[in-house]
Amino acid sequence: MGVASSSYSLLSLSSHQHHSFLLSTTTFSNQRKTKLDSRPHFSSNPTSKNIPFESHLQILAHSPTTPLSVCGFHWKVGTLNCGRLREMETEVGVGANTLLDLPGVDQDLVDKIAFDALVWSSLHGLVVGDKTAQRSGKVPGVGMMHAPFSLLPMSFPENQFKMACEVAPIFNELVDRVSLDGKFLQDSLSRTKKVDVFTARLLDIHSKMLEINKKEDIRLGLHRSDYMLDEQTKLLLQIELNTISSSFPGLSSLVTELHRNLLIHYGEQLGLDSKKIPGNTAVKQFAEVLAKAWTEYNNPRxxxxxxxxxxxxxxxxxxxxxxxxxAGYTPIDYPSESEWRARLLMEQSSAVKCPSISYHLAGTKKIQQELAKPNVLERFLDNKEDIAKVRKCFAGLWSLDDSEIVSHAIEKPELYVMKPQREGGGNNIYGEDVRETLLRLRKEGSEENAAYILMQMIFPSVSPTFLMRDGICHKDNAISELGIYGAYLRNKDKVIMNEQCGYLMRTKVSSSKEGGVAAGFAVLDSIYLT
Amino acid sequence: MGVASSSYSLLSLSSHQHHSFLLSTTTFSNQRKTKLDSRPHFSSNPTSKNIPFESHLQILAHSPTTPLSVCGFHWKVGTLNCGRLREMETEVGVGANTLLDLPGVDQDLVDKIAFDALVWSSLHGLVVGDKTAQRSGKVPGVGMMHAPFSLLPMSFPENQFKMACEVAPIFNELVDRVSLDGKFLQDSLSRTKKVDVFTARLLDIHSKMLEINKKEDIRLGLHRSDYMLDEQTKLLLQIELNTISSSFPGLSSLVTELHRNLLIHYGEQLGLDSKKIPGNTAVKQFAEVLAKAWTEYNNPRxxxxxxxxxxxxxxxxxxxxxxxxxAGYTPIDYPSESEWRARLLMEQSSAVKCPSISYHLAGTKKIQQELAKPNVLERFLDNKEDIAKVRKCFAGLWSLDDSEIVSHAIEKPELYVMKPQREGGGNNIYGEDVRETLLRLRKEGSEENAAYILMQMIFPSVSPTFLMRDGICHKDNAISELGIYGAYLRNKDKVIMNEQCGYLMRTKVSSSKEGGVAAGFAVLDSIYLT
Structure with a gap:
């Protein structure tokens, strides 16, 4: 019997996979019942609106031996009133007719999948802090809600995905090689240093390490290389290579599990096969390589x-x-000299840094652009095939010293993105602003040129997608960005781990600026190989 | 690099168990940083209050080859101010000196365990709806917080736990046998029927099934027998046997996992061994038996x-x-005739009911009391040892027709609990109210006598416990109630499953009324065998 408690609990009983049903329910305490509405408010099934229990219940069995069959069964709540129900329905996010373009998927099915997905999220830690909750972020374990995610995985060409996975260990190796070339890092960033205070501080630490000839025997990299699939060229082009704070290995692994689970239960109805979702063990492998680095350090305490x-x-x-x-990848993380001193002290110590200052610098946009110059990759990688594979991922990248490209970008700014060295996304310059900024810089002839790089604008394909956010299912046209995680660990000459490990798929509404680092309203996604 | 997003995410990387560390962290978006406080507000470590980053950071390594060592390391947040920190500290729930009575456990350790426990809860679905969140309970996936739980498992004598597990299949069998004796159920509840409308309605359905000679070939029971350990007699006495809506198989399994996880990481420091926590697979077994019942029904669609x-x-x-x-165990679940009609129709169908009306009635308090009468168990069970084991669990249970017991209860009301047939907990009568109610009933000589049973008051032992609720760790004296789940499935003469499956430990502050169904502020707990 129900125990009176002041809160409700989510209960899910999933049968073994060889059975064909999923059973899940939400249980509530007596105290809350009077306030509750039973309708998931993303539902807009027109056949089940405000119909009282009696007329709604169609039990087809009236004799002891006939089976029980129900159509739209309600267990009505004591004080549920229709006014409340109507009020909820104004929040409906998906119109019933928006689904007509997806064959085999009707509104009822989407509602069911969305409901199960939200319950699954709650039960499996696919949660983030709810910024509307007062103590969220201050105290763990309170003020949580589901992470934003796409309801179904995003189609992605299998050969492109394989290629992205294949180059991950090469990028790991490249970062390591670049990190060892102190002069290359200092030279490449010498002009950036003059206009970007943050990079300058990182370079100062790097210089000090060069001065004392600091060697990092154990080198640990947890990277993520981000790509977009260019619609025109059909090429998978690198957006950036993250060498610090590569985010979302945990949540991306969970979203993959969620999508696989949904396709196990609904795949037949959707005409989709759960086996087409590639496995994603990013979090497990990140943990593993951190543990291995700890082992290499060889101090059990x-x-x-x-x-x-x-x-x-x-x-x-x-x-x-x-x-x-x-933390530590943005100037905001260093509000005083104390944090810089701490970073320096950590760099000076024998602890394994993930990343070391050299790895950090190797991930800057300026280095990305330098590596894209002719004959630069060849300084760091030996294998010609590897070089070709990496180079194939490079989008057009130029310094603002390249006057020919600058002239072209002023003429056709829609084909370029201007990226400042500053981290964090959302700082990129697009469209008409590219033209204006370039014209201003040309006029002023300032050092500020060095604070930017120019990148080819990527035009990814746009697909209709169900985006789950704040408990509501929205349908919108969306574009996706693929991140491939890489883990690298070596101790002196011994490479202990150099692996591609899992992926991050982020999907955002296509009204967002394209071609840059994903910014704004993005949801977590996974991949459906095609 | 961090992707700008409007919410923060919880990330946990747990290493393989053979490594000795747990790594977990909370990551936040740029947008929220200015509002956030880094201190879990249950912390009250007097050595780390309001000390600025600089003086707090004690990095012991200043040369390139010495190791890094930190004492109380902060990565300070841009706009964190001390005023806010102090404000948070007024919410501290545990005073530093309240822990002195627990050897080996200091405040820092409790803080660390509490922090990890809260993060673990978020990541593993040990969550409930937060009733302060507006849409919680209306929309799945929003407005969640950790379920209330005890920080560490509760000591429990191994032999008593084993006994409770051992009798679970016997109780399963007993319920089944009792359910087949329609006359026993009707006769035992005939007087209750006159004073309790809810039981009367259930009996009406039961009568109709008897009239049409309805047979349930497939019988499925998901039960939970609740016990308290009586301090004086050292006997484990049954509080009640739940045959409908046995709650918390999911959350209780999770709390067991949480406690085991905490002891794997902190057991050495606490002097506790994770292997002393019995396994708890209640939810898995409940799902399994539901799946088996579905299989027995033999209609894949x-x-x-x-x-x-x-x-x-x-x-x-x-x-x-x-x-x-x-649902369906309380009158509140039947606000109109429609629900009663639905219940009747379901009972009439060939669907497997969990529970059938007979199983439901077999779990009433009146039947519990009837079964405790001399020579009644013998009508349903054959094995003398089984009978002795079950009888040993019975607390003193009496009908109000027993004038000798009524007189004694009027004299010493503190030794009795008066339990109305009505379900849901919180309706029990204790202490002086027992005397008054009994005197009134005796005076009025009414049929209302039949609405109650008298039960021996159980005095469980009281232990100091850390209770986690609403993100805060409280220390209080607490008592515990053990629930043992049982699953039973048979098809005609074939018993397909008859198992004890997992347990529920609930702990509540000892100021609550004792001896009755757990009510009010209870947290989820697990067992540490002693």
Whole structure:
């Protein structure tokens, strides 16, 4: 019997996979019942609106031996009133006729899948903090909601996905090689240094390490290379290579599991096969390589230190084997000299840094652009095939010193993105602003040129997608960005791990600026191989 | 690099178990940073209050080869101000000196365990709806918070736990046998029927089934027998046997996992061994037996129907193999004749009911009391040892017709609990109210006598416990109630499953009324065998 408690609980009983049903329900306490509405408010099934229990219940069995059959069964709640129900329905996000263009998918089915997906999220940790909740982010375990996700995986060409996975270890190796060439990093970033204070501070630390001839025997990289599929050229082009705080290995693994689970249950109805979703063990492999780095450090009493933004963990006087930076990639993370001193001290220590200052610098946009220059990859990679594969991923990347390209970009700004060295996304310059900024810089003839790179505009294909956000299912045209995680660990000459590990698919409404780092309203997604 | 998004995400990387560290962190978006406080507000470590980053950071390594060591490391947030920090600290739930009575456990350790426990909860679905969140309970996937739980498992004598597990299949069998004796159910409840409208309605349905000689070939029971350990007699005494809507198989399995996980990481420091926590696969076994019942029904196109309180799931014209009642145990669930008609129709059908009306009635308090009478168990069970084991669990249970017991209860009301047939907990009568109610009933000489049973008051032992609720860790003296789940499935003469499956431990502050069904502030707990 129900135990009176002040909150309700989510209960899901999933049968073994060889059975064909999924059973899940939400249970509520007595106290809350009077306030609750039973309708998931993304539902807009026109056949089940405001119909009282009685007329709605169509039990087809009236004799002891006939089977029970129900159509639209309600277990009505004591004080549920229709006014409340109507009020909820004004929030409906999906119109019933917007689905007509997707064969085999009707509104009822979408509602069911969306409901199950939301319950699954709650039960499997696919959650984020709800910024409307007062204590969310201050206290763990309170104020949570489901992470934004796409209801179904995004189609993606299998050969392109394979290629992206294949180059991941090559990029890992490339970062390592670049990180060892202190002069290349300093030279390439020498002009950026003059106009970007943040990069300058990182370079200062790097210089100090060069001065004392600091060697990192154990080198750990947790990277993510981001790509977009260019609609015109059908090429998968690199947006950026992240060498610090590569985000979402946990949530992306979960979304893959969610989509696989949904296709196991609904795949037949949708005409989709769950086996077409590639496995995603990013979080497991990230944990594994962190553990391996800790093992290499070879001090069983040492800990892994996680540097996070608004987080504090007291670690009483313990040795640190590995420093994992989940913060430190943006100037905002260094509000005073103290943080810079801390970063320097950590860099000076024998702890394994993920990333080291050299790895961090190797991931800057300026280095990305330098590597794209002719004959630069050849300085760091030996294998010609590897070089060709990596080069194929490079979008057009230019310094603002290239006057020919600058002239072309002024003429056709819609074909370019201007990217400042500054991190964090959302700082890119598009369209008419590209023209204006380039004209201003040309006129002023300033050093500020060095603060930007120019990148070829990528035009990804647009697909209709169901986006789940805030408990509501929206349908919109969306574009996707693929991130491939890479893990790298070496100790002196011994490469302990160099792997592609899982992926991150992010999907956003196509009204967002394209071709840059994903910004704004993006949901987590997975891949359906085609 | 961090992707700008409007919410933050929880990320946990757990290493393989053979490594000795747990790594978890909370990541936040740029947008929220200015509002966030890094301190989990249950922390009250006096050494780390309002100390600025600089003086707090004690990095012990200043040369390139010495290891990094930190004491209380902060990565300070841009706009964190001390005023806010102080404000948070007024919410501290645990005073530093309240822990002195627990050897080996200091405040820092409790803070660390509490933090990890809260993060673990978020990541593993140990969540419930937050009733302060507006849409919580209306839309799945929003407005969640951690379920209330105890920070560490509760000590429990191994032999008593084993005994409770051992009798579970016997109780399963007993319910089945009792359910087949329609006359016993009708006779035992004949007087209750006159004073309790709800029981009367259930009996009406039961009578109709007797009239049409309805046979249930496939009988499915998902039960939970609740016990308290009596401090004086050291006996484990049954509080009640639930045969409908046995709650918390999911959350109780999760809390067990949480506690095991915490002891794997902190067991050494706490002097506790994770292997002393018995496994808890209640949810898995409940799902399994539901799936088996569905298989027995033998219609691959039929579904499992879950009847839940404020829930609605549209199931378009599908046959029902199994009806699982997560509602229907309280009069509130039957606000009109429609629900009673639905219950009757479901009972008439060939669907497997969990529970059938007979199973439901077999779990009433009146039947519990009838079964405790001399020579009644013998009517239903054959094995003398089984009978002795079951009888040993029975607390003193009496009808109000027993004038000797009534006189004693008027004299010493503190030794009795008066339980109305009405379900839901919180309706029990204790102490001086027992005396007054009994005197009134004696004076009025009414039929109302039949609405109650008298039960021996159980005095469970009280232990200091850490209770986690609403993100805050409270220390309080608490008592516990053990629930043992049982699953039973038979098809005609073939018993397909008859198992004890997992357990539910609920702990509540000892100021609550004792001896009755757990009511009010209870947290989920697990067991540490002693």
């Amino acid at each position: 040492a800990v892994v230190l996680v540097v996070a933004q608004p987080e504090e963990r007291n670690i009483g006087g313990q040795a640190v084997a590995v420093v994992y930076f989940r | 039929a579904v499992v129907l879950v009847v839940a309180q404020p829930e609605e799931r549209n199931i378009g014209g599908q046959a029902v193999a199994v009806v699982y009642f997560r």
